[in-house]
Amino acid sequence: MKATTGNFFEDFKIGQRIQHPVPRTIHGGDLAHYIALTGDRRATSSSTEVARGLGLAREVAQDLLTFHIVFGKTVGEVSLNAVANLGYAKVLFKRPVYPGDTLLAETEVVGLRELSNGKAGIVYVHSRGFNQKGQEVLSFYRWVMVDKRTTETSKIDQVPDLPKEVPASELPIPESLNLQRFPDLAWATGGRHMFEDYEIGERIHHLAGMTIEEADHTQATRLYQNTAKVHFDLHTMKESRFGKRLVYGGHVMSVCYALAGNGLENVLQMAAWNSGAHANPTFAGDTLYAWTDVLDRVELRKDLGALRLRLVGVKNADPSREEVALEIAGEGGKHAYDPRVVLVLDYWGLVPRKR
Numbered sequence: 001m002k003a004t005t006g007n008f009f010e011d012f013k014i015g016q017r018i019q020h021p022v023p024r025t026i027h028g029g030d031l032a033h034y035i036a037l038t039g040d041r042r043a044t045s046s047s048t049e050v051a052r053g054l055g056l057a058r059e060v061a062q063d064l065l066t067f068h069i070v071f072g073k074t075v076g077e078v079s080l081n082a083v084a085n086l087g088y089a090k091v092l093f094k095r096p097v098y099p100g101d102t103l104l105a106e107t108e109v110v111g112l113r114e115l116s117n118g119k120a121g122i123v124y125v126h127s128r129g130f131n132q133k134g135q136e137v138l139s140f141y142r143w144v145m146v147d148k149r150t151t152e153t154s155k156i157d158q159v160p161d162l163p164k165e166v167p168a169s170e171l172p173i174p175e176s177l178n179l180q181r182f183p184d185l186a187w188a189t190g191g192r193h194m195f196e197d198y199e200i201g202e203r204i205h206h207l208a209g210m211t212i213e214e215a216d217h218t219q220a221t222r223l224y225q226n227t228a229k230v231h232f233d234l235h236t237m238k239e240s241r242f243g244k245r246l247v248y249g250g251h252v253m254s255v256c257y258a259l260a261g262n263g264l265e266n267v268l269q270m271a272a273w274n275s276g277a278h279a280n281p282t283f284a285g286d287t288l289y290a291w292t293d294v295l296d297r298v299e300l301r302k303d304l305g306a307l308r309l310r311l312v313g314v315k316n317a318d319p320s321r322e323e324v325a326l327e328i329a330g331e332g333g334k335h336a337y338d339p340r341v342v343l344v345l346d347y348w349g350l351v352p353r354k355r
Contacts, residue, residue, distance in 0.1 A: 006080025009114065009121035009148045014158060016109040020073040022225065023132075025102040026061050030223070034065045037220045037251070038258040039210065043189045044268060050188045054268070055178030061097040063270040064257060068250045070129030070138050072224035073105035078127075082228055083120055083145040084278070085249055089162040091140040091273035091347075094172045095131075102132040110141070111160035118151040124160050140273070165274040168298035168306055171348055172271055179303040182352045191265025195297065195305035195351040202294040204263040205320035210255050214284035217247040224250070242281065249278035252343050256290040256313035264292060264309070267349035271306060274346040279337035286315040288342070295346070303355070306348045313343030 031045055043050045044060050051059045079085060097103065111124030123146050129138035141162050186192075221231045229236055230246045237245045253276075282288070296308035317324050317340045326344070330336035337344070 004076070007077060007146070008081055009112070009123065009146045010150075010154075012109050012112055012123050012146075014109055014112060018074075018077045018107045018109075020077060020105040020107065022073065023102050023104045024069055024073070024225070026069070026097060026099055028099045030065065031059065031061060031099065033223055034062055034254070037216055037223070038254045040254070040258045041190070041261050047188060050185055053181045053185045055176040056096060056174065057098055057176070059099070060269075061099070061101075063093055064250070064254045066093070066097045066103070066129070066138055067091070067140075068224040068226070068254070069103055070105045070127065071250060072226040073103070073129075074107050074125070074127050075226045075228050078107060078123065078125055079144045079146065079228055081147045082230065083147060085142065085144045086122065086278070087143055088273055088276035089141040089164070090166055091138075091276070092166065092172055093138060093270050093272065095135060095137050096174050097131065097137050103137070104130045106130075111143070111158050112156050113159050114154060114156050115145075118148065118153045120145050120147050121156070122146075124162070165346075166272040166348065168300070168348070170272075171300065171306055171350075173300065173304065173350065174269075177268075177304070179352050182303070183355070186266070186352075189265040191263075193263075194266060195307065195353045198294050198297060198307055198351075200294055200296060204260075204292045204294070206259045206262045206290045206292070207320055208259050208262060209287045209289045209318060210259060211287040212247055212251070212255065212282060212284055217251045217284060220251040220254070221248045224248075226250075242283070244283060247282040247284065247286075249282075249343070252278070252282045252288065252313055253345060255288050256311055256343050256345075259288070259290045260292055260311055264349065266351050267307070267309075268352070269350050271348045271350050274308070274348070276345045277337075277343070279341045279344055280315070280339055282315055282342045289314045289318050289320070291319050299353070300350075303353055305351050305353050307351055308346070308348055311343065311345040311347065312341060314340050315342050316340060
């Protein structure tokens with residue numbers, strides 16, 4: 001048999017290193033397609049001149065576009081047979097990616113845990129993305145539930161101790177980022193709020209919703225060359241507990257982050273994620289809304305600060321108009337995410353300071 005079936009849980013070994021195939025050169029069309037699918041309005045990705053005015057070489061690939069393309073490279077070897085992608089830790093956006101850059105990816109398996117039902121297991125990996133110069137542009141930990149070939153048990157349970165947050169002292173800042181001209185360019189972002197205008201404990205409702213269309217999430221997943229069956233194969237997914245295809249959690253993330261541009265226009269880039277969870281599944285036809293909680297703020301330079309933000313995505317309920325709890329009491333008193341909550345993303349964003 002020449003066609004690959006992908007890796008099942010039994011195929012992974014701790015310490016295993018994987019070089020992922022098919023390098024991907026980023027073009028302006030990728031940036032435009034991403035905007036078409038998500039509505040993203042970040043000025044440094046939309047305008048060559050704004051980006052250059054801030055010291056960057058030219059317009060940059062959207063942070064999440066870079067993430068999704070590197071992530072997509074890992075799917076064939078890590079999560080082709082995934083049941084669900086469960087979470088992320090210590091995601092670092094280490095340097096800008098520009099049109100013309102070529103992205104490559106590699107992964108190390110750092111943990112394995114077999115589920116008690118013997119049907120699947122959790123695979124923990126550390127993946128890294130590089131440009132054509134061998135410079136690391138992105139790194140992240142993630143854990144994913146992967147099907148097993150058989151129900152024979154091995155009782156493997158080696159869960160890595162992953163960092164719960166990224167200290168502000170470790171946040172990557174683009175070396176070329178120069179905010180000297182930002183006061184003259186601030187009009188281009190559409191926002192007037194700077195680092196000092198945000199208070200710890202503040203909640204920002206983003207006051208818009210976006211319905212996920214079947215064509216949109218399918219095109220998005222193809223754009224990232226993500227081959228996971230749960231997003232493409234309706235015939236197979238009819239036999240699943242959902243009875244239909246799942247929307248790629250990264251597309252949910254991108255839509256919610258695009259919605260969050262209303263109120264956070266001057267977040268120039270994501271620097272890092274502390275954690276991320278796809279709290280509940282999203283399907284075509286669901287309408288997404290979002291709010292952001294300001295968790296912390298740290299001064300990085302005289303002209304730049306970092307906001308620690310928790311982006312919460314909600315389906316089929318507008319949290320600015322009706323009560324949506326982040327968590328609810330579950331069985332046995334345990335807390336669980338509200339079933340309408342689909343995304344919880346704790347990240348650091350870089351924001352200019354007032355002068």
